[in-house]
Amino acid sequence: MHCYFHLVHTHERILDETGIEVSDVEAAHYQALKAIQELRQDGESDEIDWRGWQLEVVDEAGKILLSIPLDTSQH
Numbered sequence: 001m002h003c004y005f006h007l008v009h010t011h012e013r014i015l016d017e018t019g020i021e022v023s024d025v026e027a028a029h030y031q032a033l034k035a036i037q038e039l040r041q042d043g044e045s046d047e048i049d050w051r052g053w054q055l056e057v058v059d060e061a062g063k064i065l066l067s068i069p070l071d072t073s074q075h
Contacts, residue, residue: 004016039070055067
């Protein structure tokens with residue numbers, strides 16, 4: 001299945017227009033956690049306030065499969 005990873009805040013959205021192909025929702029969750037980790041490791045991430053932001057994983061129809069808050073630590 002093809003999934004997109006959108007960064008979402010109350011009045012702001014940064015849309016993933018490319019997406020990636022994953023085998024299932026579990027694989028999408030893994031990729032989402034990986035993307036969040038990469039965002040946090042980015043050199044400018046310390047300057048960004050992620051409070052209130054979420055990473056939404058959506059399918060090709062736009063259905064939200066997962067929503068992960070960015071302001072909590074992920075394990």
